[in-house]
Amino acid sequence: MSDHVTIDPAILYLGTPVVLVSTTNEDGSANLAPFSSAFWLGHTMALGIGLASQTLANLRRTRELVVNLPSAADPAQVDAVDRLALTTGAERLSPWKAAAGYRHHRDKFGLAGLTPVASDVVTAPRTAQCPVALEACVESVHETDHALVVAQVVRVHVHPGIRAVGHPDRIDPDRWRPLLMSFQRFYGLGGELRPSRLATVDEEHYR
Ligand SMILES: Cc1cc2nc3c(=O)[nH]c(=O)nc-3n(C[C@H](O)[C@H](O)[C@H](O)COP(=O)(O)O)c2cc1C
Known part of the structure; x- marks a missing residue:
C-alpha cells in the first residue's frame, strides 16, 4: 500500500547543477553552452550532452573542456545562463531544436556578457565570473540517444570567497551557492538542514 500514482513524464529533470561548458570551435574561437546533466565521482566527471550540439562536436575533436559553475547568488550569472538558453553554436539546427525555437549564435561569451580567461591546461577558456571552473x-564518449561524456578534471579554479577558512x-558549502535546474526552471539551495553523518568523514580521506 503506497500513496504513489504512476505518471509518464516526458522529462526527468529532477534537480541538478547548471554548468556552462566551454569548448574550442574548429576555427579556434570559443563556444559556451549550459548543461545540467552533470555529476562527479572523485575527479571523474559525467556529462549528458545532446548529439546535435556544437559542444559534443568540439569535444569529439579536441577532447578537452572547461566546466564553469555559475553562482545562484549573483543575478547576473543566472541571467547569463538564461541568455544562452535556446541557442546553439552549431550552424545547422536539428529539426527538434528548430521546432523548439533555438537559433544559431556564434559569440556565446558576448551574448552571455561573460569574460573568457585563458585556462592553464586546456585551450578552451574559463569564465571569469563563475566561482568554480x-x-x-575527455576520457570516453558513450552514445545512446544522448552522449554520456566522461572526463577527468585536471585543474580546479575557485574564487577565494568560497574557500573554507583554514x-x-x-x-x-555555506559559501558556495550552486545554481540548480529543476524541470527547466532555475532554483538555488536552501540552508543546511541538519548535521550529516557522512560529513563526519574527513574530506582528505577521499584524496
Ligand atoms: C539550464 C539549461 C540546462 C540544460 N541542460 C542540458 C543537458 O543537460 N543536456 C543537453 O544536451 N542540453 C542541455 N541544455 C540545452 C543545451 O544548452 C542546448 O542543446 C544547446 O544548444 C547546446 O549548445 P551548443 O550546440 O552550442 O553546444 C540545457 C539548457 C539550459 C538552458
Missing part, C-alpha cells in the same frame, strides 16, 4: 580532458583546498 574545472579544466578537464582549509585552502576545500570549498565551504
Whole structure:
C-alpha cells in the first residue's frame, strides 16, 4: 500500500547543477553552452550532452573542456545562463531544436556578457565570473540517444570567497551557492538542514 500514482513524464529533470561548458570551435574561437546533466565521482566527471550540439562536436575533436559553475547568488550569472538558453553554436539546427525555437549564435561569451580567461591546461577558456571552473580532458564518449561524456578534471579554479577558512583546498558549502535546474526552471539551495553523518568523514580521506 503506497500513496504513489504512476505518471509518464516526458522529462526527468529532477534537480541538478547548471554548468556552462566551454569548448574550442574548429576555427579556434570559443563556444559556451549550459548543461545540467552533470555529476562527479572523485575527479571523474559525467556529462549528458545532446548529439546535435556544437559542444559534443568540439569535444569529439579536441577532447578537452572547461566546466564553469555559475553562482545562484549573483543575478547576473543566472541571467547569463538564461541568455544562452535556446541557442546553439552549431550552424545547422536539428529539426527538434528548430521546432523548439533555438537559433544559431556564434559569440556565446558576448551574448552571455561573460569574460573568457585563458585556462592553464586546456585551450578552451574559463569564465571569469563563475566561482568554480574545472579544466578537464575527455576520457570516453558513450552514445545512446544522448552522449554520456566522461572526463577527468585536471585543474580546479575557485574564487577565494568560497574557500573554507583554514582549509585552502576545500570549498565551504555555506559559501558556495550552486545554481540548480529543476524541470527547466532555475532554483538555488536552501540552508543546511541538519548535521550529516557522512560529513563526519574527513574530506582528505577521499584524496
Ligand atoms: C539550464 C539549461 C540546462 C540544460 N541542460 C542540458 C543537458 O543537460 N543536456 C543537453 O544536451 N542540453 C542541455 N541544455 C540545452 C543545451 O544548452 C542546448 O542543446 C544547446 O544548444 C547546446 O549548445 P551548443 O550546440 O552550442 O553546444 C540545457 C539548457 C539550459 C538552458
